[in-house]
Amino acid sequence: MMNDGKEWQDALPEFLLEAEMLLAKSEECLSHLHLIRNDNDAIDCMKNSLTRLAEKADAMALEVIGNFSRHIQVLISNAQNPVQLHDAALSALHDCLTLLAWQLELIDIKTGKLSLDEAEQTTLIETVARQIPQKDIGSAYRQSVPHAS
Template sequence: MMNSANEWQTTLPEFLLEAETLLTKSEECLSHLHLIRNDSDAIDCMTVSLTQLAEKADSLALRAISEFSRHIQYLIANAENPLQLHDQALKALHDCLTLLAWQLELIDTRTGELTLDESEQTTLIATVTLQIPQKDYSYKPQQRLHHTS
């Protein structure tokens, strides 16, 4: 779905500010997990922040960001041992948050388009999946979309 120029002028700056806040919160939770591995509050905070980011991205039809955020959130929520995240798992999650932040900067402020090669997202998701064993890996991003054009 293409967003109108007027819509972008009013909603994109607000979205970017909210997205930055949510990513910062997720990064703070991740930093906390480096110090205290079994902090369920930090894990919950990160999954809630990623879910909120996905919902906000959905509202602007930023599918790549919403699906990537949901996928990361799902992998954390579906972990066999969410309270046992090791250094490699935390690094993989950090790399995902870094990519999300970078992608937010690439949104065209005139058109609202985010043109990107999704291979980096795919590679990072595969890395997270390897580092965080899953209880039941059945995520289907196309089933999660709420907005279609």
């Protein structure tokens, strides 16, 4: 679906509502992980919510949001020990979710464009990668950092 035209504009409110619910679910899971670090269900819930958000963003041709959501999910999925997320890792994940929420608010409702510098996304992804040791750091980095190859 292209980011222009009436069809896209009609689909945007539903996407935004779904995206906000998925982000809220991710935030809820993250809050739960602050209380119970070894909760696999909360980690799986966050990964699933981020995957669904990426898929929904892709369907709306919102590549920046789709890629960022996917990168976060990949880093969580590729963690050496995902049930041992410490405060700094949880804080970095929270910053990513906050940026995603902010980006959703910046989508131009008429054109579907999201004009932004991806530097903040890249910085946050690098921070998460440093805070969450990866099983295969090279592979996870290539999958998670925009434009890395």
